[in-house]
Amino acid sequence: MSDHITLVGNIVGDPEARTTRGGDSIAAFRLAVSERRFDRERNQWVDGHTSYYAVSVFGELGKNALASVRKGERVVVTGRLRLREWENETKRGVSADVTAEAIGHDLRWGVTRFQRTPRGDTARAEVTDQAAASAEQWASPAASDESATPGAVNTEEVSDPVLPETADATPF
Incomplete structure (x- = not known):
């Protein structure tokens, strides 16, 4: 399955530089997307479920991502979602993988400068x-x-x- 998706979340670890078998560069990182809402009855913010996505960024976008984003930063990622089933000796699961088409800082929480x-x-x-x-x-x-x-x-x-x-x- 491959669908278009936009995510807003925090980068869990510094992006890693990887290389395909063909020699193309890839940036890879994990993105945590948490549900948060304001509970008017308790007059406070409450945490919901956190989903984790493996994000892969290819080509020039990947090189620019490696130079621009770091662990803990809040970003907006748009790309293609692929749900992948996996299994090992002890358990089975589903992984949410995103191939990024665009990345940017979430300007609600800070400032950045385009270059x-x-x-x-x-x-x-x-x-x-x-x-x-x-x-x-x-x-x-x-x-x-x-x-x-x-x-x-x-x-x-x-x-x-x-x-x-x-x-x-x-x-x-």
Whole structure:
């Protein structure tokens, strides 16, 4: 089965670089998608079930993902879902695999800066180094320092629109 799906969740571990038998590069990571809702009776956020997805990212998108996203970051992934049945000596199960067609940071919880990837391997190495240096700041917006990264945003000046019934609660 292969269906189109959009997921919003947190990256469980740093993306890994892998290679196909044909020599093509792949980025692979796991994505945790949790159900969260506001319980008006208890006046608090409650956790629901968490689903885990194995995400594979091919080609240039995969190379850019390796340079851009890290463990703990909240991302939006769009791609093709494939449910795969598996079995080993002790148990059986179903795995949800996603082949990503697009990835981006969830801007509800932080800021990011787009940088077009120059063509050529030498330019890519430079962009990768720059992205790796600023990736930690994206994951922790409160620790950002405007002088450390060009284009950084002081998060204290950014106001977050909040619904009236959730003014004192945050889902994460």
